[in-house]
Amino acid sequence: xxxxxxxxxxxxxxxxxxxxxxxxxxxxxxxxxxxxxxxxxxxxxxxxxxxxxxxxxxxxxxxxxxxxxxxxxxxxxxxxxxxxxxxxxxxxxxxxxxxxxxxxxxxxxxxxxxxxxxxxxxxxxxxxxxxxxxxxxxxxxxxxxxxxxxx
Numbered sequence: 001x002x003x004x005x006x007x008x009x010x011x012x013x014x015x016x017x018x019x020x021x022x023x024x025x026x027x028x029x030x031x032x033x034x035x036x037x038x039x040x041x042x043x044x045x046x047x048x049x050x051x052x053x054x055x056x057x058x059x060x061x062x063x064x065x066x067x068x069x070x071x072x073x074x075x076x077x078x079x080x081x082x083x084x085x086x087x088x089x090x091x092x093x094x095x096x097x098x099x100x101x102x103x104x105x106x107x108x109x110x111x112x113x114x115x116x117x118x119x120x121x122x123x124x125x126x127x128x129x130x131x132x133x134x135x136x137x138x139x140x141x142x143x144x145x146x147x148x149x150x151x
Contacts, residue, residue, distance in 0.1 A: 036073070036099065052132050056080055056089075062096075073099040079135055091142040093135050094118040 062074040075097040080089035100112040113126050117134060119141075124130075 036075070052079075052135070054081055055135070056082055069103045071101050071103065073101070075099070079139075081139070091139055091146060093138045093142070 056079070058078045060076045060078070062076050063072075065072040065074070077095045077097060079093040079095065080091070082089050095115055095117055097113065097115045100114075102109070114123050116123055117138060119138065
């Protein structure tokens with residue numbers, strides 16, 4: 001008995017199907033939208049039990065760029081701590097997220113998510129544990145900077 005390797009369904013592309021690239025991109029776009037929706041909901045659940053309980057955040061879609069077979073979804077997440085004295089926050093912290101999804105890979109493949117804090121150059125990946133201290137540090141620096149201004 002000779003055992004043959006199973007061919008993956010995803011390695012074969014039918015030559016007669018000209019719309020497969022378009023359908024693949026639409027599947028990936030749909031997947032990323034679902035991913036972002038579920039990520040925001042998950043983030044809200046995490047924030048309520050973490051040290052960020054008193055923080056508020058606002059996520060905004062910035063742009064969609066396509067380079068070759070990869071789509072880059074850019075999001076801006078604005079963090080703040082509203083207080084009774086300042087319901088509209090005096091300072092905010094921006095975090096920029098980039099979700100890179102390949103149109104070639106099947107929709108169930110993981111997407112690449114990176115994020116950068118404002119004023120920093122280091123690009124964080126999802127395997128780096130998010131530290132609430134990073135938000136507090138940026139907030140404290142901006143607060144100290146704004147206290148030096150006289151209006």
